[in-house]
Amino acid sequence: MKTKLLNFLLLLPLVCFSQAITVNTTTYTVPELVTNVLVSSPCLDVTNVNWSTGSNFGSSNGIGYFQNTNPNFPMQSGVILSTGNVSNAPGPNNSMLNDGLTTWPGDNDLEVILANAGISMTSTNATVLEFNFTALSPHFDFDFLFASEEYGNFQCQFSDAFAFLLTNLNTGVTTNLAVIPGTNTPISVVTVRDFYITHHVHPQMLNILVHSMVEPMQIYHQ
Template sequence: MEINAAADPESVMSLPELVENVLISGDCADVSNFTQQVGGLPNQSTTKSYGFFRRPLGSTFPFESGVILTSGQAYPAGNTVVAGNPYPDFANGLPGDADLETALGQTNTNDATYVKFEFVPTSPDFNFRFLMASEEYDGSTECAFADSFAFLLKDVTSPNYTNLAVLPDGTPVSVTNINDSTGCPANIPFFEGYDLGDTNYGGRTVVLTASATVIPNRTYEIKLVVADQGDSAWDSAIFLEAGSFNIGLDLGPDLTISAGNAPCSDTPFPLSTNYPGLTHTWYQDGIEVIGETSNILNISSTGIYTVEVELAVGCTGSDEIFVEFAETPIIANALSDLMICDDDNDGFFGLDLTSLNPIIYGAQNPLEFSISYHPTQVDADNNTSALPTVYTNQVAYQQEEIFVRIENNIGTQCYSTDSFLFDVFDSA
């Protein structure tokens, strides 16, 4: 990871400048009244407690660039690989933070870096993406030292903050709350892993999203703070994705086959905003979609979609999203009902269901799609209770309906179903 690299002009920005120029996207908020607690001056790129990061070529780090806040020094967290964990400690000598302690129910925080500011939104929704990394992730110390991050929000008329940096169940983001230690495992699905190699920290969380609904034209206060807990050693950091602090429009994350969230090709997919009363301008791959001015656009082809909305005078919100459609397979040929003559006249027959597959596939590639058979339509829709390859009717001489499902192997939510009757008769 490149952190506060000399080639990046953002590396000598102050933390408020980084918030305004790197973190925030959209022009629909009046941001002011910054205060901060940081270690180092803006031009002290190798020692300050915050900075600008950029993903180098070949790295699998999930963010291309953004802002880093640390409970130590930012520069040693990347740039040169430091073997082992922890890397040499670079405590920043800052005090802890009472607001963080109140929000998380902690005591004894140290080395807190924070930025606080006011903003007046013209959009009712905002969100941002982040992840937490720490030296405490070594398989044991995460059980004892709750290094933490908080994204605190309040109306300026309120004395109390709400912490937005929480898991879906409301659990705050801290080392003790997210880890895969053998001694105190917690919320393992939200822990990406140990010693991933993209930073010098011992481990990190998965990408997390914080969001809130606010009242437009009301003044709010935001505070982003990270700190050590219990000691001043073994630093932690928050990586905030550039442009992800979205206080304008948000069409959501990209929808792709590789991410498993691509829509299916047989059904138009609606893109929408929360502004039904305003005029929208939609674009597909940079070309305006003529005649579409509502807050909903139904799409059916892969592309980059952009929307622009004038939310207020001087405030144009915009966002874009890449949508990839997964192919929905079809039942190429309808299956005929099967009337089977039973040679031994016992009323039972073992049917090789796979013998029907070529009829269902038609010209479709069997490597791309899978076929299964089920006893009910509900099972076919849910892909449950699949029948064995050779299926024997359950009751002699009683007609059964068998349901078939063909699905996309890489977009299993994209499927089609059909059914046929299976009936066994005596041969004479």
């Protein structure tokens, strides 16, 4: 499954609640973030954890662990992925954040997902987290929050995006589970903005709980 995440905050970068979270990049290694934080379940056997973020390319680290410090924030704790310096996530954010260097590349899988939905995108500063897992239960759930600084600033010029790709390694079938509720539309600044406009809500942050059925004892790639 190519991430982007089980209890997961995706920040591209935006601070919606002042000092809503603390972010730590040293308590857990990236594999530990997957096995101890993201999954943390006896019903999933996790292997082959791989990741890519700015620190792999001489730029900012976009992967960390967050904890809630504000009762109004929708998640208690989890993994945070960012297209910039993840340590800037707690804020306060009083100016435009632009942490990623041009040496930090994008992600082709994400571009293909958006292209299939009619959204043209040349991605940069992609943070990717992926691993294999064998499910013991047929039920698979994850909760993610998508937020972006592009709202109100660059939402017509750029489109931050997020995909949660689940691949059955036996059949080779890949499904993007990160979609607008009730649709097959992928998550991006443009699609979330249009969803919120339709529902008369300010398009700044989207919190979604996703449920999927999997085949027990089959190996999946996330």
